[in-house]
Amino acid sequence: MSFWEAFMETNTQRDFDIVVYGATGFTGALVAAYLHEAYGDKINWAIAGRSKSKLDDIKLGLSAPNLQILVADSDNTDEMTRLAASTRVVISTVGPYARYGTTLLEACAMEGTHYCDLTGEPQWMASVFDRVSPMAEESGARLVHCCGFDSIPSDIGVFVAQKTMMEKHGVYAQKVSGRMGESKGGVSGGTVASMLLAVEQAVEDPIARKTLNDPYAL
16 A cells, blocks of 8 residues: 555545645745645645635635635634644644744644644754654654755655665665755745744753754754
């Protein structure tokens, strides 16, 4: 059975396969555009956020008349719980996660809803792990952090390198080194806000400061 087949057999009574929370932000809009282009109506998915008018703009821009909209505030526990219970998977693109992400993460863990995000905030992940992990183990939810530029290029790069190494030489490399060359582009407002909040937390909280300074924190 493929991963997709196994995924489709889970939480079969949910209204949606995927909900993109934070679809009006820079990265969320890119995710929504990709899902629309790659899958269209092949899966039952929705976009979600705090502003209906901005969500309507995203829907209009995608020319996706059948796309569902969910309005939910990240600070409202009931709204986050209803959102999590409505879908098999939540893709959260709302940062800083230390400020806006905890309630939705907890709701997904409680409701058995698979979850992924773009966080690069180790101090937040460390602060919620002990509380959220047992809930996810009980419900069967898979919670996957760091699915963004901070991690994906290096993780997938190592995976591809090791796969190629095994195919060509029959062994895995004992060490993989990488570097980043010159690139173009900027950072989103959410990324900047996350960086500023991390600095603020490091100044005020010695535990957060220790976590941020530890390359092996996770």
